[in-house]
Amino acid sequence: MKLKAVLFDMDGVIVDTEPLHRKAYFHMFDEVNIEVSEPLFESFTGQSTINVCRRVVDQFGLNETPEYLVSLKRKHYKYLFDHGELDLIEGVFDRIQDFYNNGLTLVVASSASMPGINLIFERFNLNPYFSAKFSGADLKESKPHPEIFLKAAAHTGFDKSECMVIEDSTNGIKAANAANIFCVGYKSVNSKNQDYDNADYVISDFSEIAYAKHKDFFKS
The missing domain is CATH 3.40.50.1000 (HAD superfamily/HAD-like)
Structure with missing residues (x-):
C-alpha cells in the first residue's frame, strides 16, 4: 500500500460533535412533536442532515419540509456549538x-x-x-x-x-x-x-x- x-x-x-448533534436533533424532534427511537436515531449516523430530515418527514408523515427541519436542527446546533465545550x-x-x-x-x-x-x-x-x-x-x-x-x-x-x-x-x-x-x-x-x-x-x-x-x- x-x-x-x-x-x-x-x-x-x-x-x-456527536453529543451536540444528538441534542440538536432531539430539540428539533421535540419542536415538530415526534418521538424518534434510539435504533432509528442510530441508523442516521454518518448521513447528511438533509437526508436524515427527508427520512424523518417520510417516516412520520410530517407536513413540514425537510429543509425546514434542517433549519431547526442547525439553529439548535449553532447555539450548542457557541455555548458548549468542544x-x-x-x-x-x-x-x-x-x-x-x-x-x-x-x-x-x-x-x-x-x-x-x-x-x-x-x-x-x-x-x-x-x-x-x-x-x-x-x-x-x-x-x-x-x-x-x-x-x-x-x-x-x-x-x-x-x-x-x-x-x-x-x-x-x-x-x-x-x-x-x-x-x-x-x-x-x-x-x-x-x-x-x-x-x-x-x-x-x-x-x-x-x-x-x-x-x-x-x-x-
Whole structure:
C-alpha cells in the first residue's frame, strides 16, 4: 500500500460533535412533536442532515419540509456549538501533523454541512493541514453511498489504492468499502452500536496508526 492521501471523516473522528448533534436533533424532534427511537436515531449516523430530515418527514408523515427541519436542527446546533465545550478527539491532531509532515495529502470527507465543517476547522486552526474539504450535504448521495469518498480520492490526484479512509460509523465504513478504499475504523469510547467488521483495520487510539509504526507498510 503506497499511502499518499488520507481521507478523514470529521464528526467522531476529528472532533466529538456527536453529543451536540444528538441534542440538536432531539430539540428539533421535540419542536415538530415526534418521538424518534434510539435504533432509528442510530441508523442516521454518518448521513447528511438533509437526508436524515427527508427520512424523518417520510417516516412520520410530517407536513413540514425537510429543509425546514434542517433549519431547526442547525439553529439548535449553532447555539450548542457557541455555548458548549468542544475538543478535538484525543490524539487526532498529533496524527494530522504526523501525516502532513510526512508528505501525505489530507482531505476531509464529512456528512456535515460545509458551514459546520468550516466552524470546526476555524475553531481548531485545521485549514493549513488539509488540501480540500468535501461535504456530503453538497452531493447527490449520502453515506453509505461511496460518492463522497470517490470525489475526495479523485481530488488528491492519486489512485484509490494510494488512499486511506478514517471512519467511525457503520455508514462511513460501508461507503469506504463501496469506494474500494482501505478503511481504518476508529472505535472510540463514544462509539455506540456501530459495526466495524468491514473495516480493514480497527483502532481505538490514534497512536496506533502513527506514520513511523507503519512506514514500511505505507510505502510498500
